[in-house]
Amino acid sequence: MSSETTTKIPEAAAVPPPGATTPQRRFPQGHQRLLTRRDRLTLGLMAGLPTILHVALVWVTALASILLAFTTWDGIGFDSIKWVGLHNFTELFTNNPQFWPAVEHNIVWFVALILIPTPLGLFLAVQLDKNIRFSRVYQTAFFLPVVMSLAVIGFVWQLIYNPDTGLINSLIGANEPGHYIDWIGDPDLNLWAILIAASWRHTGYMMILYLAGLKGVDPSLREASALDGANEWQTFKNVIFPTLRPTNTVVLVVTIIEALRAFDLVFVFNKGAEGTELLSILVTNNIIGESSRIGYGSAIAVVLLVISLAVIIPYLIATFRKERQA
Amino acid sequence: MSTTVDTTAATAARKERTPVRPARIVLHVFLVCMALAWLGPLLWALYAAMRPYGETSEKGYVSWPDKLSFDNFTNAFTQSDMTHYFVNTLIIAVPAVLLTLFLSSMVAFYVSRFDFRINLFLLLVFTAGNLLPQQVIITPLYRLYLLIDLPGITMSGKLYDSALGLVLIHVAFQSGFCAFVLSNYMRSLPHELTEAALVDGASVWRLYWQIVLPLCKPAMAALATLLSIWIYNDFFWALVLISTGENMPITSALNNLSGQYFTDPNLVAAGALLTAIPTLIVYFALQRQFVSGLTLGANKG
Numbered sequence: 226m227s228s229e230t231t232t233k234i235p236e237a238a239a240v241p242p243p244g245a246t247t248p249q250r251r252f253p254q255g256h257q258r259l260l261t262r263r264d265r266l267t268l269g270l271m272a273g274l275p276t277i278l279h280v281a282l283v284w285v286t287a288l289a290s291i292l293l294a295f296t297t298w299d300g301i302g303f304d305s306i307k308w309v310g311l312h313n314f315t316e317l318f319t320n321n322p323q324f325w326p327a328v329e330h331n332i333v334w335f336v337a338l339i340l341i342p343t344p345l346g347l348f349l350a351v352q353l354d355k356n357i358r359f360s361r362v363y364q365t366a367f368f369l370p371v372v373m374s375l376a377v378i379g380f381v382w383q384l385i386y387n388p389d390t391g392l393i394n395s396l397i398g399a400n401e402p403g404h405y406i407d408w409i410g411d412p413d414l415n416l417w418a419i420l421i422a423a424s425w426r427h428t429g430y431m432m433i434l435y436l437a438g439l440k441g442v443d444p445s446l447r448e449a450s451a452l453d454g455a456n457e458w459q460t461f462k463n464v465i466f467p468t469l470r471p472t473n474t475v476v477l478v479v480t481i482i483e484a485l486r487a488f489d490l491v492f493v494f495n496k497g498a499e500g501t502e503l504l505s506i507l508v509t510n511n512i513i514g515e516s517s518r519i520g521y522g523s524a525i526a527v528v529l530l531v532i533s534l535a536v537i538i539p540y541l542i543a544t545f546r547k548e549r550q551a
Numbered sequence: 552m553s554t555t556v557d558t559t560a561a562t563a564a565r566k567e568r569t570p571v572r573p574a575r576i577v578l579h580v581f582l583v584c585m586a587l588a589w590l591g592p593l594l595w596a597l598y599a600a601m602r603p604y605g606e607t608s609e610k611g612y613v614s615w616p617d618k619l620s621f622d623n624f625t626n627a628f629t630q631s632d633m634t635h636y637f638v639n640t641l642i643i644a645v646p647a648v649l650l651t652l653f654l655s656s657m658v659a660f661y662v663s664r665f666d667f668r669i670n671l672f673l674l675l676v677f678t679a680g681n682l683l684p685q686q687v688i689i690t691p692l693y694r695l696y697l698l699i700d701l702p703g704i705t706m707s708g709k710l711y712d713s714a715l716g717l718v719l720i721h722v723a724f725q726s727g728f729c730a731f732v733l734s735n736y737m738r739s740l741p742h743e744l745t746e747a748a749l750v751d752g753a754s755v756w757r758l759y760w761q762i763v764l765p766l767c768k769p770a771m772a773a774l775a776t777l778l779s780i781w782i783y784n785d786f787f788w789a790l791v792l793i794s795t796g797e798n799m800p801i802t803s804a805l806n807n808l809s810g811q812y813f814t815d816p817n818l819v820a821a822g823a824l825l826t827a828i829p830t831l832i833v834y835f836a837l838q839r840q841f842v843s844g845l846t847l848g849a850n851k852g
Binding site for chain 2: 259260261263264267268271272274275276278279280281282283284285286287289290293300349352353355357358359362363365366367368369370372373374375376377380381382383384385387390391392395396400422425428429433434437482485486488489492493504505508509511512513519522523526527529530533534537538541545
């Protein structure tokens with residue numbers, strides 16, 4: 226996460242803005258002949274410069290990650306780069322006590338987010354969509370955490386989880402030495418403690434996405450359903466929810482990517498120590514930690530890359546295809 | 552109570568006020584409870600931040616306050632030289648937001664107003680790049696940043712540990728999302744607008760700068776709000792690509808400070824809340840833009 230503490234939602238954005246119901250034609254081929262040589266040069270620069278920056282820093286480095294994953298390198302000089310084939314991967318899969326827990330935690334992260342904050346966000350959105358009073362006030366309360374940095378959220382939640390000074394232990398009387406419940410340090414508890422903080426934030430985000438989706442639902446559908454005598458739950462289940470399909474796809478993709486990107490909260494909490502290992506944390510530890518095992522760190526990054534692309538590519542292809550057909 | 556009959560069905564439904572029913576009251580009670588639960592952690596942080604450390608360490612955190620004050624806020628602010636880190640953030644965020652919008656709008660113009668064969672692929676490259684987790688690219692990026700010498704241009708003499716380095720990666724990463732959103736937005740503008748001007752012999756730069764860009768103001772405003780908040784909140788890039796504490800933007804500086812200067816949780820709470828204030832201000836001032844940016848186009852209504 227971090228700079229992208231909120232994952233972007235291309236599909237939601239793929240729908241043209243209000244007022245653009247009919248897809249606009251672009252310049253027919255013939256008009257491109259109107260472009261002078263200078264125009265073509267301008268266009269080339271306009272698209273070229275941003276593309277070079279983006280490709281160099283994002284895609285070339287991603288490719289470099291793949292290459293480095295098959296080497297060992299201590300990072301000092303290029304001479305020490307050695308090709309080792311699949312060694313880093315076999316080592317990672319069979320000999321790293323942190324790897325499989327990290328994979329598992331990333332999966333738990335996704336499952337937890339999809340099972341709790343997502344339905345809750347949908348539920349809140351449905352309630353707030355009923356044009357009730359103070360809707361905006363409620364929305365703000367739920368959405369406030371989304372605006373804040375995950376690092377700051379980590380600090381705020383530590384005030385709740387700290388063993389000696391935290392809110393929970395103070396309330397239940399577990400803040401005396403010897404009686405601590407160590408929400409941050411106990412490997413059986415800490416992931417869940419962090420996930421509550423993550424869910425707290427994710428709920429508001431899901432709520433906003435669903436609210437936007439619900440606003441797009443044709444009001445006549447509701448009217449028709451009411452005329453047919455359907456109750457609120459039947460209307461939601463049979464009429465409203467099916468029309469939210471595009472939103473659901475966005476929510477699913479966003480949540481998977483958020484789960485893969487999860488980093489800031491864990492880093493602020495306990496730096497991914499026992500119980501909260503994540504793939505993102507393992508990669509980072511290889512850079513800013515004491516060890517500088519670049520090939521090895523890259524191998525973990527490649528695992529992350531493969532999983533991400535397996536989600537991103539089919540999703541984007543479907544999105545773009547739909548858009549083309551529109 | 553339903554008085555609005557004019558306008559479209561959609562807006563009428565919006566404005567309509569249903570009479571007070573028991574179910575409505577239950578709903579409001581539920582929502583008030585939920586909203587309070589959601590504000591709870593922040594209110595708790597505020598409460599802790601307003602109490603002196605001596606008092607809480609003596610009486611415990613769950614206790615009635617003898618004295619509430621903003622002392623911790625002023626202390627956190629002065630002890631840790633927060634102004635300096637806020638300025639660091641400004642130096643990074645302002646150019647990053649402007650450059651991202653400028654570069655991505657040019658790409659969007661290219662792919663949305665002309666029928667080049669490469670368009671779809673280009674847009675895919677940008678959009679997919681933006682969806683990657685940052686950790687996928689950080690290792691080579693970190694090495695690259697250490698490798699690039701910029702004597703005299705940055706304080707560190709390298710791309711590493713410089714505001715410029717952070718600006719570049721923010722621009723490269725965020726332009727994916729912005730190019731995608733803006734290209735959709737530009738595609739919705741009537742093509743006659745630019746077509747006529749092109750026939751009249753206007754240059755493509757003029758089409759972009761004087762015709763298309765001014766029409767994109769609403770989308771640009773929404774994106775600017777989003778980008779400011781995202782870049783301000785960045786923790787990861789600064790954590791890895793900045794090594795000198797002095798050069799850190801506020802969010803990642805807080806992480807250092809909490810270990811270095813802050814000795815009590817109340818002060819950390821105050822520091823964390825102070826850090827969150829600018830984003831909260833941006834959010835409250837530009838709520839509409841922020842939410843519309845996040846769901847840009849999702850609302851067809």
